Amino acid sequence: MNILKLKQMLEHFLIEDIGECDVTSDTIFGEAKQGTLTYIAKEGGVFSGGDVIKAGFALLDNKIEVTLPVLDGEVFEAGQELAKMTGNMASLLKGERVVLNLVQRMSAIATLAREATMILAGTKTRACDTRKTTPGLRMLEKYAVRSGGAFNHRNGLYDAVMIKDNHIAFAGSITDAVQAVKAKLGHTWKVEVETESSDQVLEAVAAGVDIIMFDNRSPEEIKQLIKLVPDHIITEASGGISLSNLAAYRETGVDYISLGSLTHSVRALDISARVTEREGIMK
Numbered sequence: 001m002n003i004l005k006l007k008q009m010l011e012h013f014l015i016e017d018i019g020e021c022d023v024t025s026d027t028i029f030g031e032a033k034q035g036t037l038t039y040i041a042k043e044g045g046v047f048s049g050g051d052v053i054k055a056g057f058a059l060l061d062n063k064i065e066v067t068l069p070v071l072d073g074e075v076f077e078a079g080q081e082l083a084k085m086t087g088n089m090a091s092l093l094k095g096e097r098v099v100l101n102l103v104q105r106m107s108a109i110a111t112l113a114r115e116a117t118m119i120l121a122g123t124k125t126r127a128c129d130t131r132k133t134t135p136g137l138r139m140l141e142k143y144a145v146r147s148g149g150a151f152n153h154r155n156g157l158y159d160a161v162m163i164k165d166n167h168i169a170f171a172g173s174i175t176d177a178v179q180a181v182k183a184k185l186g187h188t189w190k191v192e193v194e195t196e197s198s199d200q201v202l203e204a205v206a207a208g209v210d211i212i213m214f215d216n217r218s219p220e221e222i223k224q225l226i227k228l229v230p231d232h233i234i235t236e237a238s239g240g241i242s243l244s245n246l247a248a249y250r251e252t253g254v255d256y257i258s259l260g261s262l263t264h265s266v267r268a269l270d271i272s273a274r275v276t277e278r279e280g281i282m283k
Contacts, residue, residue, distance in 0.1 A: 048110035048147035049103035061091035106144035113148025132260035
């Protein structure tokens with residue numbers, strides 16, 4: 001994860017929440033009161049967001065001490081302590097919600113990613129994400145996918161060539177679209193094309209693409225279409241695939257299955273925050 005970009009993101013998120021000050025915490029505690037903030041899992045999952053915790057609280061107060069009993073990618077159970085931050089009480093409370101919101105979402109994504117990898121275990125097929133991420137959170141959500149053991153598809157429109165149905169329609173054909181790309185880009189760029197029929201698959205193969213995606217095809221259709229693809233071309237399945245039906249695609253033989261559901265409809269994992277003073281527990 002890009003730490004400089006992470007700090008920039010967290011600054012924006014914290015400013016959005018704190019504004020000029022935390023009226024409640026600053027009024028009650030001031031600068032003297034010290035305490036500990038603990039994140040505790042209320043359900044099991046896979047942890048992601050250690051750097052978010054460290055960088056987020058450091059931005060508020062570099063004297064805050066952070067302990068992470070569970071590291072990114074590790075499985076945890078309900079009731080387990082995930083992180084402990086000790087320092088100025090007002091600073092802890094200023095960062096509590098923003099950081100926790102991010103950790104809950106990232107850990108939920110990591111948990112789904114692990115489930116996907118477990119479903120595909122024992123096959124050559126790898127689970128990966130899509131661009132269906134939350135605006136502003138893509139770097140964190142894609143990192144969380146990796147925390148869970150799955151893989152990232154392209155990060156954005158800028159880092160990979162992916163010729164979709166609309167590109168094909170406006171270009172005139174798969175062949176025309178691929179030729180246009182290859183005429184303008186260097187040899188280091190891989191070209192992926194979405195296909196929906198045997199004719200499109202054969203055209204993509206003849207055009208010399210590097211990756212063929214079977215878009216919104218059933219497992220049975222993919223098993224037939226993949227026979228048309230030479231071994232040197234990477235294959236991918238996407239569209240209409242989720243954890244609920246992923247097992248049906250286990251034996252299709254594709255190299256990758258991309259799942260938008262890993263990020264676009266995830267439910268935040270249930271993690272609570274407990275604040276304690278040296279002499280007792282505060283509500």
